[in-house]
Amino acid sequence: MNRKQRYLASAMLLGGVAAALTVGTRSTSAKVGDDGTKSEVKIDNFSFAPGEITVTKGTTVNWVNRDDIPHTVVSDDKTTFKSKPLDTDDKFSYTFSKEGTYTYFCSIHPKMTAKVVVK
Numbered sequence: 001m002n003r004k005q006r007y008l009a010s011a012m013l014l015g016g017v018a019a020a021l022t023v024g025t026r027s028t029s030a031k032v033g034d035d036g037t038k039s040e041v042k043i044d045n046f047s048f049a050p051g052e053i054t055v056t057k058g059t060t061v062n063w064v065n066r067d068d069i070p071h072t073v074v075s076d077d078k079t080t081f082k083s084k085p086l087d088t089d090d091k092f093s094y095t096f097s098k099e100g101t102y103t104y105f106c107s108i109h110p111k112m113t114a115k116v117v118v119k
């Protein structure tokens with residue numbers, strides 16, 4: 001390759017990296033769903049973070065397990081929502097269509113509790 005070809009090749013490579021970064025940013029910052037809102041709760045170090053969130057009716061809450069051991073997301077009544085055991089980086093989501101306070105816990109580690117307030 002001559003100098004000009006090498007320059008073009010590296011410019012194309014950089015363009016590809018920039019495009020990949022743009023796509024990545026777009027997908028991770030997608031907070032707004034069809035109904036207007038999405039919210040994320042992380043599970044890490046044996047706790048839900050944030051431990052309490054307030055969302056509007058119709059919001060889909062996504063839980064993602066960032067811990068290296070399995071956890072579950074189970075509503076206190078054990079029927080409103082109940083995830084399977086989530087491995088590392090597994091996700092669970094639930095759309096809250098009614099107002100109220102939803103306390104939940106991890107059925108594997110029942111001391112892990114948190115809540116979602118829907119207004």
Ligand SMILES: [Cu+2]
Binds near residue numbers: 108
């Ligand atoms: Cu757990």
